[in-house]
Amino acid sequence: MKIFSIITLVSTLLLSACVSAPVAPAKWALEPVSLYHSGYEKGTEIVSVQQSTLRAVLSNFGTGEVDVLDLSKPEKLRRIARFSLGLGQGEELTSVAFHPSLDLFAAVVDVGIKRGRLEIRSTSTGELVDKVEAGFGSDAVVISSDGRLIMVANEGEDFWFDQQKKQFLKARGSVSVIHLDQNGQIEANNNLKLADVTAREGFVIEAQGHYLEVEVDWNGDGKISKQMDFDGNGLIEDKKVNLGSFEETEVFGNETKGERKILIPITTRSSILLEPEYIAISPDASWAFVTLQENNEVAVINLVNEKVMGYYNMGITEHKADLKNDGWVRFEQSITALREPDGIALTSDGRFFVTADEGDTETPVNADGQTLSGGRTISVFNTKTGKFVGDTGNQLDEVAFAHHLYLDSQSGRKGAEPEMLVSFDIEGTSWVAVGMERGGAVMLISLADPEHPKVEALGKIPGEDIKSPEGIAHFMLGEDHYLLTANEMNGTVAAFKIVRTAPDARP
Structure with missing residues (x-):
């Protein structure tokens, strides 16, 4: 029995071997400096920072509460306050955003098959300042850098069934554009409908089924x-x-x-299946870019006249990957996949938007000629033309594997699964950081060469339990750069410091 166990163990180790290029010495590192525990086993989903006061707001979808955190000592994140939004039955807190200058935060409440709402609340007292109705399935919320514009992605993802007609029905997705006055009061609200994109040239519909x-x-x-x-x-x-x-x-x-x-x-020609996922607002608040994950599109919105101007198709990515859960991790197979981006961010100069290509539809992995779901990549696009610039290929999965954070069971299920990302500059060079949902980590990616984005570092979220990082944020303390990840499956927020590990690491 003991001999059999030893043979089984050795065989398992051999089967887990990966044929991959050796990992070069790291020039950058993500140093974990602290871990905030909410006191709940899960639910910490979105985190948003106010740089000027070194505070953050954190949502908990399970309890309907918002925590306010003190970031002034990143090595010891501290909760300043906790506010309950007093949600009703069937309501869920889906997102929060800290106002860039006022003592206010925005909170989005999903109300199922009814219209959701946006609430403006005091960060000091939690009291409701103002509120407005949003769209169906209200989800992500972002605020422009000048604090005068709020946008909500109303995903409208709920389905129901009409038993008499034997038909499945669905709410319609939309984007809410909400204007604030100088005191943070709501001045105007406009829900933008999304037009049908499936009939236009370049839209991909897979005959074998997504x-x-x-x-x-x-x-x-x-x-x-x-x-x-x-x-x-x-x-x-x-x-x-x-x-x-x-x-x-x-x-x-x-x-x-x-x-x-x-x-x-996803073979219908209906605009009902368009589900806004996440939004990036340009630095001058004149444009916005909205991911339509299930449809592999990004909607382009002119915020001056509040119109959807068009759609960029995200196309496909082709690179090496491991696609089979067969006991081996070998990045030797070829993957052709729709990107299906989740998170999106703009570089500070507004030249590029960057997507986290998670994937959301389901496809049969082993079908011959099948275009799969989810690029397993970080991709860069030109904001003016929508033209593809470059992506990370298989770097995300290979780096996760090199850090013992990639299991073979992930091979047929979107890999390490990039989720949300944030963009920032370090000494004039653009970078992005992305949370890896199944990898339980955050990765740091240089855009010094946008055509060849490069993974420079990985930071593992402390602990051995399942983390599932969802929200991610960046802030600075003096000249030092930090990242926060909201880890929804273990109720924590991790803080990382971005550090150089070699003198020649200067971008």
């Missing part, structure tokens, strides 16, 4: 069942069952996955 995995209360009992006897034969079987239609396209479910993972096909 699907949204969505939760739907199919049988109307008020809960989401993990397994479901869809065909009513008294058995739970591992098979596809036709459940109805969405936009005249068949919808299927698997009985072993139940109502948790009903597959909505």
Whole structure:
């Protein structure tokens, strides 16, 4: 028995070996300096910084609370206050943003299949200052650098089922543009509808199928069942069952996955499937760029006349990757994938926007010729033309593996999964930092050569439990640069210091 165990262990270690180029000595490092514990096991999702006062606001989607943190001593993050938003049943706090100059923060509340709302609250007392109705599925919120404009991405991702008509229905996504006066009071609000992009030249629809995995209360009992006897034969079987239609396209479910993972096909020509994910506002607040993750698009919005001017297609990425969960990690296969970006950020000069290509649709990994979901990359695009400039190829996965943070089980499931990112300058050179949801880490990427963005460092979030970094923020203390990650699956915020490890690391 002992001999068998030793042989099994050795075999497992050998199977986990990776054929990869040796890792060059690091010139930069992300040094973990502290870990703030919210006191909850999960829920710490979005963090936003006010540089002038060295404070941050942190959302908890599970409790509907906002923590205010003191960043003046990064080696010991301290909570100054905690405010409950007093949410009602079925409401969820989805995002927060600190006003750049006033003692205010914006909080977004999702209300399911009803319209959500934006709340403006005092950072000192938590009291409600103003509020306004937003769109369906209100999610990410950003504030312009001058503090006069707030934008909300209303994802509209909730589906429901009409049992009589056997049809799946969905709320419509939109973008809210909200103007503030000099005191932070709401002056005006405009919900921008998104036009159909699927019929225009360059839009990619995969004949072999990309699907949204969505939760739907199919049988109307008020809960989401993990397994479901869809065909009513008294058995739970591992098979596809036709459940109805969405936009005249068949919808299927698997009985072993139940109502948790009903597959909505992205083959429809409807604008209803456009789901704004995240927003980047230009430095002069004249333009905004909005990721439409499921559709592999970025919407371009003119904020002067508040109109959607067009859409950039994010295209595909091709590079080496490990695509099979087979006991080996070998980055020797070729991947062709829709980028499907989640996070987006603009460089400080406004020349480029940078995307975190997480992927969100589901595809059969082993299908011959299948274009997969999620680029597993950080990509750079020209803001004026939408032209692709460069991406990281397979660097994210390879660096995660080199730091023992890449499991073979991730190979068929979007790799280390880049989530949200933030852009900033170090001595005149643009950088981005990205949270790796499945890697439990943050990566530092140089844009010194935008055509060849380079991963320069990885910082592992302390602890051995599942972290899932979601929100990310940057701040400075004197000349030193720091990063914060909000780690939703273990209820923490990690602080990292960006440090040089070699004299020639100067950008």
